[in-house]
Amino acid sequence: MQVNPYLFYNGNCEAALKYYEKVLGAKIEAMLTHEQAPESMPVAPDWKKKIMHAKITLDGEIIMASDSPPEYFHKPQGFAVSLTVEDPADGERKFKALAEGGTVTMAFTPTFWAKGFGMCVDQFGIPWMVNCPAEGM
Structure with missing residues (x-):
């Protein structure tokens, strides 16, 4: 079994994924538009x-x-996409990139469980946590 997050965006999915590609090194494996669907699946122009x-x-x-x-979009809440990053400098860089244009809910800083940890909501409305675990965590 595999468990994967499925994120819903408010019309800005393509921009978000291209941003993650740029700042996180994500690789876009597939991106299908409604235009590519069969004609039997009507969609607004x-x-x-x-x-x-x-x-x-x-x-x-x-x-x-x-x-x-x-008509089906709801603001994301009750979850966060969590990134575990070994190097605190890389973790802070990723956190700052995700927080750019968004909202920081907990600044990236050392904690008792992490060499660095921060929480934000990115410019696309998605909640993120970036964690650089302390030794033994």
């Missing part, structure tokens, strides 16, 4: 370029995503 399904990998880990139709 302004929605054709929106993402129906996408898949990225981060160091071999999979995250899937799509744009949520406006």
